[in-house]
Amino acid sequence: MAKQTIPGVQTGGGIVPKLIGAAITFAVLVLIVKHPAESAVWVKGAFELFLALVSGFAQFFQGLMA
Template sequence: MAKSQIPGFKTGGGALRKVLGACVALALLALIVHYPADAASWAKGAAGTAGGAIDGLVTFFRNLGN
């Protein structure tokens, strides 16, 4: 029996995709190891941006219901 697939979502991936993913993961690890303070500030900034976006969406949907 075949695996169930989500429409529009490709499962698996080719070798090139896996190699690129591994390279990105290694680059992020190297940044964290070599520049931990900068990596922490980037993570805080990303979390703040994501939190702001979520707050904005919540405010939008609350106002949409009024």
Template sequence: MSKKASSMIPMPTSGGSVLPKLIGGAVLLALLVVVVKHPADAAHWAKAVIDAGGEVIDGLASFLRQVG
């Protein structure tokens, strides 16, 4: 068994385009700035996203119950 095949954790590759890396870095930087400058707003937004995710899961569960 080779070393590459035995690794269960996918490692990031160093290849690829620069543009997606720049966009990802800009998004992370923007999130960090929002959290540092406006922590209460960031907390409200995070709670809203989590609540919306819960509603999506509840909707899917309801749909699957009605189908099955």
């Protein structure tokens, strides 16, 4: 049987991308700890935007099918 790789997180790529990812993760955690109420509002807004995008795609494809 052929060996299959699992797509997803790449282990290579050097130190700079890992440092950037760690810095972004740290910044998000600091924002959540220092401003939990505002963070909740931002997450709610992002979720509502995601739902609007999904709804828009659904309407688009329904229009194509009609």
